Amino acid sequence: MKAWRGVPVLVSVLVGSLGGVGCGPAFESSDERGIERVASARASVDAAPEEADAEVTARRACGTDPVGPPGSKPEWLARGDGRLLFSAEAVGQGRELWSSPGRSGCAGVVKDIRPGTMGSVPRFLTPLEPWVLFVADDGQHGPELWRTDGTEAGTVMVKDLLPGERGSAPRALTRVGDWLYFTAEDFEHGLELWRTDGTESGTRLVHEFVPGPGSLQLVSLTAWGKRLALVSYSPEAAVLWVVEANGQARVLYQSAVGVLLSLTASERRLFFLRDTGMDIAELWVTSERPGSATRVRDFTGEFPSYLTAMNGSVFFLAGADGYFGEQGDTLHGGELWRSDGTVSGTRLVRDIWPGPKGSLPSHLVVMDGVLYFAADDGWRGRELWRSDGTLLGTWMVWDLQWGPEGSEPEQLVAENGWLFFSAKTALHGREAWSSDGWLWRTRRLTDIAPGTSSSDPRSFVRSGSEVFFLAGEAPADEALWAVPLRPAWPCATGAAADARGC
Numbered sequence: 001m002k003a004w005r006g007v008p009v010l011v012s013v014l015v016g017s018l019g020g021v022g023c024g025p026a027f028e029s030s031d032e033r034g035i036e037r038v039a040s041a042r043a044s045v046d047a048a049p050e051e052a053d054a055e056v057t058a059r060r061a062c063g064t065d066p067v068g069p070p071g072s073k074p075e076w077l078a079r080g081d082g083r084l085l086f087s088a089e090a091v092g093q094g095r096e097l098w099s100s101p102g103r104s105g106c107a108g109v110v111k112d113i114r115p116g117t118m119g120s121v122p123r124f125l126t127p128l129e130p131w132v133l134f135v136a137d138d139g140q141h142g143p144e145l146w147r148t149d150g151t152e153a154g155t156v157m158v159k160d161l162l163p164g165e166r167g168s169a170p171r172a173l174t175r176v177g178d179w180l181y182f183t184a185e186d187f188e189h190g191l192e193l194w195r196t197d198g199t200e201s202g203t204r205l206v207h208e209f210v211p212g213p214g215s216l217q218l219v220s221l222t223a224w225g226k227r228l229a230l231v232s233y234s235p236e237a238a239v240l241w242v243v244e245a246n247g248q249a250r251v252l253y254q255s256a257v258g259v260l261l262s263l264t265a266s267e268r269r270l271f272f273l274r275d276t277g278m279d280i281a282e283l284w285v286t287s288e289r290p291g292s293a294t295r296v297r298d299f300t301g302e303f304p305s306y307l308t309a310m311n312g313s314v315f316f317l318a319g320a321d322g323y324f325g326e327q328g329d330t331l332h333g334g335e336l337w338r339s340d341g342t343v344s345g346t347r348l349v350r351d352i353w354p355g356p357k358g359s360l361p362s363h364l365v366v367m368d369g370v371l372y373f374a375a376d377d378g379w380r381g382r383e384l385w386r387s388d389g390t391l392l393g394t395w396m397v398w399d400l401q402w403g404p405e406g407s408e409p410e411q412l413v414a415e416n417g418w419l420f421f422s423a424k425t426a427l428h429g430r431e432a433w434s435s436d437g438w439l440w441r442t443r444r445l446t447d448i449a450p451g452t453s454s455s456d457p458r459s460f461v462r463s464g465s466e467v468f469f470l471a472g473e474a475p476a477d478e479a480l481w482a483v484p485l486r487p488a489w490p491c492a493t494g495a496a497a498d499a500r501g502c
Contacts, residue, residue: 067100067102067103067106067107067468067479067480067481067482068086068088068098068100068107068479068480068481071476071477071478071479072088072089072090072098072479072480073088073089073095073478074086074087074088074098074470074478074479074480075087075088075123075459075470076122076123076124076125076134077125077459077461077468077469077470077480078125078126078127078132078134078461079127079132079461079462079463080099080127080132080148080149080150080463081129081130081149081150082101082150082463082464083099083100083101083102083150083463084099084100084102084461084463084468084480084482085097085098085099085110085125085132085148085150086098086099086100086125086480087121087122087123087125087134088107088480089119090109092117093109093112093115093116093117093119094114094116094117094118094119094120094121095119095120095121095122096109096110096111096112096113096114096119096120096122097109097110097111097113097120097122097134097136097148097155098110099150100468100480100482102463102464102466102468102482103466103482103484107480110148110150110151110152110155111148111152111155113136113137113138113146113155114136114137114138114139116139118139120136120137120138120139121136121137122134122135122136122146123135123136124170124171124173126173126174126175126180127175128147128175128178128180128197128198130149131147131148131149131154131198132147132148132150133145133146133147133158133173133180133196133198134146134147134148135169135170135171135173137167138157139165140165141157141160141163141164141165141167142162142164142165142166142167142168142169143167143168143169143170144157144158144159144160144161144162144167144168144170145157145158145159145161145168145170145182145184145196145203146158147198158196158198158199158200158203159196159200159203161184161185161186161194161203162184162185162186162187168184168185168186169184169185170182170183170184170194171183171184172218172219172221174221174222174223174228175223176223176224176226176227176228177226177245178197179195179196179197180195180196180197180198181193181194181195181206181221181228181243182194182195182196182221183218183221185215187213188213189205189208189212189213190210190212190213190214190215191215191216191218192205192206192207192208192209192210192215192218193205193206193207193209193218193230193243193249194206195247206243206247206249207243207247207249209232209249216232216233216234217232217233217234218230218231218232219231219232219233220260220261220263222263222264222265222270223265224242224265224270225265225267225268226244226245227242227243227244227245227288228242228243229241229242229243229252229263229265229270230243230263231260231261231263233259236256237254237255237256238254238255238258238259238260239251239253239254240252240253240254240260240263240272240286240293242270242288250290251290252270252286252288252289252290252292252293253284253286253293255274255276257276257277258274258275258276258277259274259275260272260273260274261273261274261275262303262304262305262307264307264308264309264314265309266309266310266312266313266314267309267312268287268288268312269285269286269287269312269341270285270286270287271283271284271285271307271309271314271339271341272284272285272286273303273304273307274295275303279300279322279326280298280299280300281298281299281300281303281304282295282297282298282299283295283296283297283298283299283304283339283346284296285339285341294341296339296341296342296343296346297339297343297346299318299319299328300322300326300327300328300329301319301320301321301322301326301327301328301329301334302318302319302320302321302322302323302326302328302334304316304317304318304337305317306361306362306363306364306373308364308365308366308371309366310366310369310371310389311369311389312340313338313339313340313341313345313389314338314339315336315337315338315349315364315371315387315389316336316337316338316339316364317334317335317336317337317360317361317362317364318334318335318337319332319333319334319335319337319348319358320333320334320358320360321333321334328358329356329358330356331356332348332351332354332355332356332358333353333355333356333357333358333359333360334358334359334360334361335348335349335350335351335352335353335358335359335360335361336348336349336350336352336359336361336373336375336387336394337349338389349387349389349390349391349394350387350391350394352375352376352377352385352394353375353376353377353378354378355378357378359375359376359377359378360375360376361373361374361375361385362374362375363409363410363411363412363421364412365412365413365414365419366414367414367417367418367419367437368417368437369388370386370387370388370437371386371387371388371389372384372385372386372397372412372414372419372437373385373386373387373412374408374409374410374412376406377396379404380396380399380402380403380404380406381401381403381404381405381406381407381408382406382407382408382409383396383397383398383399383400383401383406383407383409384396384397384398384400384407384409384421384423384435384442385397386437397435397437397438397439397442398435398439398442400423400425400433400442401423401424401425401426405426407423407424407425408423408424408430409421409422409423409433410422410423410458411457411458411459411460413460413461415460415461415462416462417436418434418435418436418462418485419434419435419436419437420432420433420434420445420460420462420467420469421433421434421435421460422456422457422458423444424454425444426452427452428444428447428451428452429449429451429452429453429454429455430454430455430456430457431444431445431446431447431448431449431454431455431457432444432445432446432448432455432457432460432467432469432471432483433445434467434485445467445483446481446483448471448472448473448481449471449472449473449474450473453473455471455472455473456471456472456478457469457470457471457481458470458471462485465484465485466482466483466484466485467482467483467484467485468480468481468482469481469483
């Protein structure tokens, strides 16, 4: 894929021009409040507010720990009931299950599932109310499925599918409604598809793709409304399956050559790519009816990526040159595309960077019916953009770092009407940001690494009035952090002064 690049162009950008095409809604010249909002938003970007330093100090109230201890290598953040659950290491305990109530208390081990330095290595944490399910190895049963309600007594094994130290090794945990689907192995059935409601009695085999101990490769488990879609591979074919809510499995499509990938559900349709090894990516779409799969369009160069569903269509990056020099779209380069499953409805949304270079949209997420992503228009660098799926409805949210360098937004996560991401500025390095999709409510959450250094935040999860994420003042000190969500404009006006409202 082509590297992200900007063209060094000397541009004088005035605050009054921010209402132009590509930068959000226009403000009338007589709208003094609008001008004040823009100025206030720009000030919040360029200045290091005192409240940010106060937030860092507050997070260090647990002795020297910023919510979760540095060096513990936290991973697999998941929202539990009133607290955040995650996997982390501790001296003398190995990797175990931890929880944090946020800034109101200290993080701690929920349960020492495997005493000693080996640790149970909790992984694949997936919420299924009222629990969080995960895979762990207690040293006696091997890797099996566990659940937790955040307490030591409420952290138990769901079911021992393969007795003995080998364990069934559940993987590909995928939530569909009130069920959690996964693949696991036992002596009688081999590797097959299972599902659970979180109880031992509610954990059962869904479908045996190969009778007896034989197995197929089962991959790409994807939630599709109340259904589950997945792909199986055998020496004869790649097969696309759908599993109904009652557990019935049906074949939707099969191909004697190539692989099926990037399954993306959008309302009643399922999109996917087929790669036959000919340097061409085929975009396909199917309904729940067997035999309805249709080839929509072929793409050359780099395969379409970041497939993201919105309003019955799928959006993606396409047209970029391939990694090994395969030629993409020589007219537009890598740009934002959409498809409604028809040939005529599969088209370029907007040529953000006109010409063959392309804006290379990345990190696509959907929030409240709007698509957000990072893109480079060729003169303002890579910044945060939004789109409603139309040409005129696609524009830049905010130029966080003025000039051709750009802030390079990454790690975009949308939760409960708020967008969380990391971005880089000349004054503060790469830090955590939030936005509701409008420029005057796009702001830096805090400055963990002082000055121009970067804390490289990632894995954002909102829990209550706080945002959890992983970051570090130095790469070796990555830890769990929590910041109160304080939307810029309501708090600036004093409309909501407490942490719960802000």
